[in-house]
Amino acid sequence: MPDLPSTPGPGRPKDLEKRRAILEAAKNLFIRHGYTGTSMDSIASEAGVSKLTVYSHFTDKETLFIEAVTACCEELLPDPYFEFNDNLPVADMLLTIARAFEHLINSPESLQLHRLMATLGIQDPLLSQTFFKAGPQRVLDGMQRFMIRADQSGQLQIPSPHSAAGHFLSLIKGIDHFRLLVGCCAERDPASVEAHVQEVVKLFVRAYAKP
Numbered sequence: 382m383p384d385l386p387s388t389p390g391p392g393r394p395k396d397l398e399k400r401r402a403i404l405e406a407a408k409n410l411f412i413r414h415g416y417t418g419t420s421m422d423s424i425a426s427e428a429g430v431s432k433l434t435v436y437s438h439f440t441d442k443e444t445l446f447i448e449a450v451t452a453c454c455e456e457l458l459p460d461p462y463f464e465f466n467d468n469l470p471v472a473d474m475l476l477t478i479a480r481a482f483e484h485l486i487n488s489p490e491s492l493q494l495h496r497l498m499a500t501l502g503i504q505d506p507l508l509s510q511t512f513f514k515a516g517p518q519r520v521l522d523g524m525q526r527f528m529i530r531a532d533q534s535g536q537l538q539i540p541s542p543h544s545a546a547g548h549f550l551s552l553i554k555g556i557d558h559f560r561l562l563v564g565c566c567a568e569r570d571p572a573s574v575e576a577h578v579q580e581v582v583k584l585f586v587r588a589y590a591k592p
Contacts, residue, residue: 400438402428407449412493416501447515454516457485463523465530472586479553479578537589552581
């Protein structure tokens with residue numbers, strides 16, 4: 382008797398492809414039409430799947446929104462960026478994080494998402510808090526873990542890793558991030574961006590250097 386073909390179980394590649402398509406569609410539509418202007422039906426249509434498939438992966442629109450924010454952050458600034466390597470100078474690792482974070486926060490998608498949340502936060506504080514936890518808080522937590530390891534390694538002296546993480550990320554954002562956010566600054570050239578992150582890393586290392 383010939384062997385019967387096995388039935389693929391849950392989590393098969395086709396399911397993962399559909400999940401990625403749904404997340405990509407959600408990111409695009411949320412940015413273009415806002416949270417209230419985006420429906421689960423429109424996301425399903427954009428992703429090329431049924432609405433039932435969308436709900437099978439994400440229970441509601443709020444969950445899908447948060448997953449889309451998380452996916453965007455993980456794509457541009459994945460967790461391994463915050464892993465500390467004792468064999469590398471701390472300045473080199475900070476520079477890698479700085480470049481990725483600068484690219485993340487000043488990307489057109491991120492800027493539009495922040496504009497969207499500035500409005501949504503007033504209308505729905507709970508959604509705003511959930512967004513912060515999925516995006517900014519995740520980055521801050523990763524940066525804090527890095528600061529703890531940097532202090533333990535002896536390369537830097539960091540009394541408050543939480544404060545140091547906030548200082549570093551805020552320095553990377555700088556004033557140009559606000560200019561881009563409100564639309565009064567043209568996109569900067571790569572040389573200017575690199576000069577900025579280099580200067581921030583040098584300043585930060587100098588400020589937290591062991592005496």
